[in-house]
Structure formats: structure tokens, C-alpha cells
Amino acid sequence: MGRPPKITPAKAAFLIVVKERGKEITYRDLATSDYVKELGIPEVHYTTIHKAVKRLPPSLVEATMRIFGERVSKDGMDCV
Numbered sequence: 001m002g003r004p005p006k007i008t009p010a011k012a013a014f015l016i017v018v019k020e021r022g023k024e025i026t027y028r029d030l031a032t033s034d035y036v037k038e039l040g041i042p043e044v045h046y047t048t049i050h051k052a053v054k055r056l057p058p059s060l061v062e063a064t065m066r067i068f069g070e071r072v073s074k075d076g077m078d079c080v
Contacts (some may be wrong), residue, residue: 006041006044006048006052007041007044007048007049007052009052009055009056009060011039011041011052012049012052012053012055012056013056013060013061013064014035014039014064015030015035015036015039015049015052015053016053016056016061016064017064017065017068018030018033018035019053020065021068026046027046027047027049027050028046030046030049031044031045031046031048031049036049
């Protein structure tokens, strides 16, 4: 019931990786970034991204960060 979520868990996990990668991007900046446009999320408010990220289970965020880190560094990584 209700409207469908604007941000799926997979997209939210990707966005938190982008946000945490540089440690300098805010949710406001993320909402207007090219990453959001590439994901096909039209005109999203930054609080929507923040709420979607907060709803993610920690295990999904950890797995996403690990996969991203391994693809970037080519070495196995432990994500904490």
C-alpha cells in the first residue's frame, strides 16, 4: 500500500558507498550528484536518501562496502 519507494535498497547501498568513499560529500550534495541521475532517481530530496540508508541492514552495507573495496583494490578487504 502507498507509493513505491523512490530508492531501492540496492541503490541506497550504492549511494552510501559513494558517500563514505570520500567522507566529504553530504547528503544534500549526493541528492544533486550525477550518481543519483545515473541511477535513474528523478528529483530526490536528500532526506529520502538519508532515510533509505538508515533502513538498510548493516550486513548489506558491509557487504556492499567490501565488494566495492575488492573491485577497486584487487585485494581482499575486511570491512568494519
